Amino acid sequence: MADLEALIKAFSGIGVDENSLISILANSNHEHKKSLRKGYSKFFIEDENGFERLHQSTIKNLKLEFKRFRDAVVLSLLHPWERDARLIEKAMKKGPRHYSVIVEIACTRSSNELLGARKAYHSLFDHSIEEDLASHIKGSERKLLVALVSAYRYEGPKVNDDVAKSEAEILSNAIKNADKRKPIEDEDAIMILSTRSKPHLQAVYEHYNKICGKTITEDLEAEGILKDTVECLCTPATYFTRVLDAALTVDADEESKKALTRVIVTQKELREKEGYVPNKIQGILTGSYKDFILGLVARGEN
């Protein structure tokens, strides 16, 4: 029936179609809702005690989809420093699968924006970011992550090309020796990636390509957040496109969907990419969440 189809549609996609839900359910009587439940096999199952029971996983997923608009609003309202500090703290608490968020923030913000996030972190959590990361993270990612959030990179254009070339070789060796020592724990690699300016690292990226015939990111395919680090520092547009692509697919996982909110809210430049993002958004997002995200993309201004 038409209402069942509309109901299913209202709950498909990223976000929920609030208006549709209002018009379907607000005037729906007991019998009508019963027939909706009986028809909605994805959400409801016949319980042996004679009622249509909601799937446990559906409760969790519905919560997430209803929350999406709220989270986008709050994220966009927060001062960028507080926003980044909270994102880092959450990512740290959630564990290794979320460390790429820490990399994203540490590597794509300007030096002063990152500094601001560190100050906000003091105010919010009574600790420094580096002390919490250092004591919380025990694995091989620790050194790199602590170093990345501690950086205050020079932002001028001056690059020493000879140094960039020799540092490309250092990185190449670190990657070649991966079987002896994980590149993410290579001290020299960490120093280069966490202290050098972004223009310098872009020069390193070019030299690496010339020396090795492949890009660093290709060679770091298996190296998780180390790859993210290089991508965010040297080719951020590629990184963000990759993240958006992963989010704007039909069966994207929750982390990818959360990334969609985060990236659209925090990245001004992306929003100016005409056509691509708005079209995909129309097809996959829904409800107030869709309207809000489309609004952010269209305005192109923070």
Place this chain on the structure above:
Amino acid sequence: MATIDVPHQASFLEDAEALRKACQGWGTDEKAIISVLGHRNAAQRKQIRLAYEELYQEDLIKRLESELSGDFEKAVYRWVLDPADRDAVLANVAIKKISPDHHVIIEISCTRSPEELLAVRRAYQARYKHSLEEDVAAHTKGDIRKLLVALVSAFRYDGEEINTRLANSEANILHDAIKDKAFNHEEVIRILSTRSKMQLMATFNRYRDDQGTSITKKLLGESGDEFLVALRTAVRCLNDPKKYFEKVLRNSIKRIGTDEDALTRVIVTRAEKDLKEIKDLYHKRNSMPLEQVVAKDTSGDYKAFLLTLLGKED
């Protein structure tokens, strides 16, 4: 407390004129320079430089550099700079030496407040077009490098709160790391470079209570082991900077070690901070006032300038 004696009101134009007059003609009136600059705080010195630039279209610092020489010139140059800029210059000089002065880098990163250290990093970038941490990383190796880069990159929480359970567990970590001569450097570096100063002092106190001796005594070892020496310096700077500076002065005067700039550096960088307490410590420890020893050990304009910064009346 500061030692310099500063007037309540100063006319920056008059000061600029006085300095100009001191530099004109043959020779230089060093006494006039000392009597103006030696009695102005950082904010005032900045205003004087601006006034001088406006009046004479010349950088006061460049003028002084060309008029003065020797230890006196070095001291005045460092004194006239903004504190953050001064620390940036000191750090750069320390880094670029054939054998970098690790202790100067540790001193700056561990005795300045978190905000002051940030200002130093900004000033360093403005001056040298590199970040402080990348230059430190490029000129050091191994564990020293890890320690120093971590220390200069720190933006410590500045609060008073202490977590006693944490102080306890980290005191144990430090103890285990030190006792085991094959040292877990990672944990020591993590604790020293990320924790707030209050938290660290609680940790060091706990260490002393548990072990019966201070952690600095336990870190005494081969002077050839530069990592150990650096660790000890960091702990001393973090734990009790005034005591640390007193010792630096004492060693410098006794000619222990090779830190020739130490006298100038400590007096210039602490004159507006805690040189009074350092002087008192020195007097207690050596039964002689610091001014007396400096007067005996130095001469000429350099001596006059240092004594002025120490607060001695002319």
